[in-house]
Ligand code: KG4
């Protein structure tokens with residue numbers, strides 16, 4: 179039985195992270211440490227992630243993260259079997275910082291280097307947390323990603339569809355901005371929606387009339403802006419109730435769209451004849467109770483098991499990168515010091 183211990187690095191967006199994951203062959207993986215340094219306060223004044231600021235912060239924080247992750251695991255580089263690093267997709271300056279750091283560690287120690295696709299990291303997380311067997315259906319919903327994948331193996335994914343414009347988290351964030359609610363928009367819109375009437379405003383259900391699993395969310399923001407401006411011009415401003423009703427209508431449109439597209443994705447997935455059908459969701463938007471409940475209902479209807487990793491592993495972290503790297507490593511994958519950072523890298 180070969181036990182592997184892998185150091186993982188993540189720096190593709192606005193979190194600098196390092197983690198150590200260990201797994202006996204055939205056994206359940208264990209997260210020995212997972213350190214995440216967020217950059218939210220560095221970017222908050224700019225209303226979004228500033229790539230140059232992100233890259234500098236990653237370069238400054240990566241080595242500290244590595245030391246902290248090793249210390250927290252009670253191990254040293256000598257105890258590692260490989261170094262895994264996010265090699266894309268993401269903001270190129272950040273990805274390069276991570277890749278350079280990992281190459282330095284490997285050049286100095288002789289450890290093997292494994293480049294990891296960030297999306298594969300998210301998509302393999304249900305195996306890290308629950309040991310879910312292939313093939314399973316994955317819905318990735320965050321501020322930056324939105325796609326349906328069938329995971330068939332560590333490096334074998336079928337993309338069934340995804341957003342053609344905004345990711346749902348982005349739509350929540352923009353809605354919050356349009357209504358003067360605090361960022362991140364997801365939690366604030368969800369909380370307003372609780373006291374709102376989802377039927378008062380009729381939001382579109384984009385792409386439901388077209389076959390397939392592609393999604394579109396940018397039209398919701400345009401619709402919301404129109405409704406908001408109309409109320410404001412009729413009444414001189416928005417009441418608390420207007421705002422709650424707009425949030426509820428907007429959220430219901432997202433919930434309905436995701437539920438219907440998930441039904442379609444499950445139908446395709448079931449043609450793979452999985453022994454135990456599993457539908458997993460990951461990404462920051464998976465924190466939304468209305469969305470989770472709707473997805474759970476769809477799964478129950480269709481006889482599939484629903485699973486969602488704990489939130490700390492749904493959002494960006496390095497444990498998922500260490501684990502995905504370990505899965506690739508077990509598959510025989512090795513990268514050289516010529517590994518390149520890829521800003522775009524579809525699964
Ligand atoms: O996965 P994540 O932390 O970062 C990436 O985008 O990679 O996701 C953050 C996104 C933000 O857009 C945030 O508004 C959204 O997830 N989010 C939510 C909720 N909590 C966080 N969206 C809807 N409902 C929530 N409760």
Ligand code: ZN
Nearest residue numbers: 300320493494
């Ligand atoms: Zn991510």
